[in-house]
Amino acid sequence: MCLGVPGKVVEWIDRDPVFGRALVEFGGIRRECHMACVPDAEVGNYVIVHAGIAITRVNEQDAERTLQDLAAIAEGLSARDEFNSAGTV
Amino acid sequence: MNTSIQWDRNCPIPIAADAQRISLAHGEGARLSRRLISEIILPRFATAANRGFADAATVTTIGCRLAICTDSHTVSPMFFPGGDLGSLSVYGTVNDLAVAGACPRWLTMSLIIEEGLPIAVLERILDSAAHAARECNVTIVAGDTKVVPRGAADGLFINTSGVGEMMDPVPPGPQSIQVGDKILISGPIGRHGIAVLSARESFAFDPAPLSDSGSVIHAVASLRNSVGEQLRTIRDATRGGVSAVLHEWATECGHTFEVTEARVPVTDEVRGACELLGLDPLYVANEGTIVVAVDPRFAEIAATALRRVPGCEQAAIIGHVQPQGISPVTIRRTFGSSQPLDEPSGALLPRIC
Amino acid sequence: MMKFIDEFRDPVLATELVRRIRATAKQPWVLMEVCGGQTHSLLRHGIDVELQDAVELIHGPGCPVCVTDISAIDLAQQLASLPGVMLASFGDMLRVPGSQGSLLTARAAGANVMMVYSPVDAVRHAQSHPELQVVFFAVGFETTAPATALAVLQAHQLGLENFSVLVSHVRVQPAMEVLMQAPDNRVQGFLAAGHVCSITGYDLYDDFAQRYRVPVVVTGFEPVDLLQGILECVTQLETGTAEVRNTYGRSVARFGNPAAQRVVETVYEIDDRAWRGFGVIPAGGYRLRENFATFDVQRRFGLTRSTETNDSATAQRCRAGEVLSGRLKPCDCPEFGTACTPDSPLGAPMVSSEGACAAWFRYHRGSKL
Numbered sequence: 001m002c003l004g005v006p007g008k009v010v011e012w013i014d015r016d017p018v019f020g021r022a023l024v025e026f027g028g029i030r031r032e033c034h035m036a037c038v039p040d041a042e043v044g045n046y047v048i049v050h051a052g053i054a055i056t057r058v059n060e061q062d063a064e065r066t067l068q069d070l071a072a073i074a075e076g077l078s079a080r081d082e083f084n085s086a087g088t089v
Numbered sequence: 090m091n092t093s094i095q096w097d098r099n100c101p102i103p104i105a106a107d108a109q110r111i112s113l114a115h116g117e118g119a120r121l122s123r124r125l126i127s128e129i130i131l132p133r134f135a136t137a138a139n140r141g142f143a144d145a146a147t148v149t150t151i152g153c154r155l156a157i158c159t160d161s162h163t164v165s166p167m168f169f170p171g172g173d174l175g176s177l178s179v180y181g182t183v184n185d186l187a188v189a190g191a192c193p194r195w196l197t198m199s200l201i202i203e204e205g206l207p208i209a210v211l212e213r214i215l216d217s218a219a220h221a222a223r224e225c226n227v228t229i230v231a232g233d234t235k236v237v238p239r240g241a242a243d244g245l246f247i248n249t250s251g252v253g254e255m256m257d258p259v260p261p262g263p264q265s266i267q268v269g270d271k272i273l274i275s276g277p278i279g280r281h282g283i284a285v286l287s288a289r290e291s292f293a294f295d296p297a298p299l300s301d302s303g304s305v306i307h308a309v310a311s312l313r314n315s316v317g318e319q320l321r322t323i324r325d326a327t328r329g330g331v332s333a334v335l336h337e338w339a340t341e342c343g344h345t346f347e348v349t350e351a352r353v354p355v356t357d358e359v360r361g362a363c364e365l366l367g368l369d370p371l372y373v374a375n376e377g378t379i380v381v382a383v384d385p386r387f388a389e390i391a392a393t394a395l396r397r398v399p400g401c402e403q404a405a406i407i408g409h410v411q412p413q414g415i416s417p418v419t420i421r422r423t424f425g426s427s428q429p430l431d432e433p434s435g436a437l438l439p440r441i442c
Numbered sequence: 443m444m445k446f447i448d449e450f451r452d453p454v455l456a457t458e459l460v461r462r463i464r465a466t467a468k469q470p471w472v473l474m475e476v477c478g479g480q481t482h483s484l485l486r487h488g489i490d491v492e493l494q495d496a497v498e499l500i501h502g503p504g505c506p507v508c509v510t511d512i513s514a515i516d517l518a519q520q521l522a523s524l525p526g527v528m529l530a531s532f533g534d535m536l537r538v539p540g541s542q543g544s545l546l547t548a549r550a551a552g553a554n555v556m557m558v559y560s561p562v563d564a565v566r567h568a569q570s571h572p573e574l575q576v577v578f579f580a581v582g583f584e585t586t587a588p589a590t591a592l593a594v595l596q597a598h599q600l601g602l603e604n605f606s607v608l609v610s611h612v613r614v615q616p617a618m619e620v621l622m623q624a625p626d627n628r629v630q631g632f633l634a635a636g637h638v639c640s641i642t643g644y645d646l647y648d649d650f651a652q653r654y655r656v657p658v659v660v661t662g663f664e665p666v667d668l669l670q671g672i673l674e675c676v677t678q679l680e681t682g683t684a685e686v687r688n689t690y691g692r693s694v695a696r697f698g699n700p701a702a703q704r705v706v707e708t709v710y711e712i713d714d715r716a717w718r719g720f721g722v723i724p725a726g727g728y729r730l731r732e733n734f735a736t737f738d739v740q741r742r743f744g745l746t747r748s749t750e751t752n753d754s755a756t757a758q759r760c761r762a763g764e765v766l767s768g769r770l771k772p773c774d775c776p777e778f779g780t781a782c783t784p785d786s787p788l789g790a791p792m793v794s795s796e797g798a799c800a801a802w803f804r805y806h807r808g809s810k811l
Binding site for chain 1: 443444445446447449452459559589595596636640663695
């Protein structure tokens with residue numbers, strides 16, 4: 001369960017604590033999402049949206065760090081490929 | 090349940106409370122019926138050849154084989170971004186004829202109208218149908234109207250039958266598909282289903298996703314002109330999407346169809362909507378996008394020819410035919426290994442999980 | 443390109459993570475992913491096939507649609523058939539069979555059922571249709587509770603008298619406790635549900651991990667996320683560690699989302715809840731707090747709902763409890779693929795697209811794993 005999709009906050013519409021809404025962009029579409037659980041999200045931030053409400057902000061630094069660590073794995077891979085192909089010539 | 094509210098909500102033209110509406114009397118065959126036909130329907134479709142109330146239209150053709158098809162159309166909402174029930178009906182039948190290898194020529198159009206439908210809505214639908222017919226060079230030569238009590242039809246049902254002239258070479262059909270053949274798609278998938286679902290359920294996506302409802306005549310012509318003899322079969326991927334078409338073909342020819350997910354074109358709109366709703370575009374309906382099976386040596390030529398057709402710039406080779414395997418249709422996603430792609434079953438329901 | 447999704451579907455990274463898992467696991471550890479969305483993703487991307495023989499993945503009771511008690515569905519149908527009532531529901535709930543068909547079949551028979559993407563849309567519908575009593579069927583884990591709680595809060599502030607909620611939320615950790623207490627439990631490590639933890643945080647698993655000596659790894663949903671979670675779990679098991687770790691840091695903080703927790707706690711309090719196939723799980727659900735009780739559908743309509751599960755003869759043939767706790771593989775159920783298919787499901791695990799049996803049917807039909 002929990003189909004939560006990351007989207008970018010493009011515009012705040014209403015900052016009321018209960019009725020707060022913002023326009024969030026997912027790929028090629030935008031939809032108004034309910035922001036009561038992420039009142040501090042700003043335009044440009046990413047949020048995870050589930051059933052029409054933003055349930056959390058995306059920690060972009062953590063995402064970048066994870067992707068960098070994973071990229072190191074990928075680099076290790078290309079180095080290994082070079083090594084392997086050199087061996088088979 | 091008051092179904093007649095649905096088309097009011099989605100109709101782009103304002104309907105006043107005292108607007109003129111279709112009543113049961115319009116279907117009785119008497120004065121009101123004649124006025125409905127003579128004032129609203131005929132002027133939109135009349136040609137020099139048929140202007141009256143004859144029971145049957147006569148058409149002339151040079152000796153050749155004919156293709157005939159029929160379809161009934163209902164869509165909720167009746168008006169959706171990118172089209173409406175009127176144009177959808179015409180394109181649907183025109184496309185069925187085109188993919189069969191025929192030049193679409195004549196259509197019939199039967200209307201089953203729900204009592205209470207505003208006449209302005211009917212006029213708008215018919216205008217749209219007439220416009221589509223002109224665009225496709227077909228004439229609507231015969232028709233019928235019936236009016237049913239409130240609640241017995243979802244606003245309006247349309248049946249269209251079409252007749253076309255077969256042109257050589259005729260694609261032999263799915264039973265001719267061979268191992269090694271390539272599968273092509275003429276454009277990004279899932280647009281119609283997402284457009285209609287979004288409009289019907291008021292998901293309030295912005296921009297409102299646009300249907301691909303339209304004629305495939307030019308796409309088919311481009312294929313015929315470039316690889317005519319090497320075509321096995323063509324289908325428009327309507328309800329059930331690309332997956333439904335490939336499953337049907339698999340049943341006909343007994344082989345397995347393998348699709349590579351990364352090759353299948355999807356617009357950013359459909360991508361975003363499908364992620365949000367938890368849907369797979371391969372199961373979502375199209376109304377102007379065709380799936381093609383072709384001799385593999387000519388697949389690139391076919392794809393290039395398609396891409397020259399306006400609206401088909403993203404045409405792509407998306408898969409190939411293999412000997413019968415674990416499943417009639419398989420898909421390669423993350424790991425490059427084949428997963429079964431099941432047949433679509435039942436209505437497309439968005440998930441929260 | 444969808445940011446924070448596509449990068450985590452990278453096939454090169456996924457393949458390398460599989461290789462690392464295979465290199466790390468010296469025996470086929472038994473892991474459970476608790477969340478139906480994770481099950482769906484594992485099967486869709488073929489991760490269970492890629493890890494065959496290296497790791498055994500048991501699909502846990504993670505689908506709130508699957509575990510919604512039959513009596514709740516029956517009550518929803520009953521309400522939808524009352525004149526003047528509109529029952530609003532998530533799409534995937536519509537197909538689940540109760541003891542007399544599903545909400546979809548009820549709609550075909552004339553019941554007023556509408557699908558919504560968000561519970562707040564149901565509140566809007568109530569606002570614009572004062573002639574209707576709108577009832578929202580509130581299913582889902584802790585992930586969804588903030589959305590339904592917000593709907594109740596908004597209805598409350600708007601002073602709506604025509605909106606109410608059929609509360610059927612379920613809570614994950616109590617179910618994990620029940621699973622670990624079963625005598626024939628085989629689970630050695632858990633992939634904790636990522637988006638549930640976005641709300642609740644994961645410090646609540648510290649005690650659980652220690653007591654049962656099982657690693658609990660907070661995991662996301664994309665292939666790279668799932669594989670990272672599995673790798674962390676397997677690494678811990680190989681080193682004899684049993685700790686709570688978070689591999690979904692971009693969406694989960696240790697203490698979760700306090701704002702979301704406040705919304706939930708304002709409206710709901712913890713309650714016992716019957717789970718389909720499990721019986722009543724203590725603290726396994728939510729109920730509305732007394733000051734919001736006017737929004738409870740049973741209060742609004744003066745109805746009761748049986749606390750016992752109301753299994754019909756058909757439902758009794760369904761072995762949801764055994765499947766959902768990992769004791770029975772879907773393909774080993776005698777009804778699988780014969781009497782029980784997605785088109786004619788005997789129970790919820792075959793109905794919902796991420797139900798363990800439906801997912802198995804879709805992705806592995808014809809092959810046994």
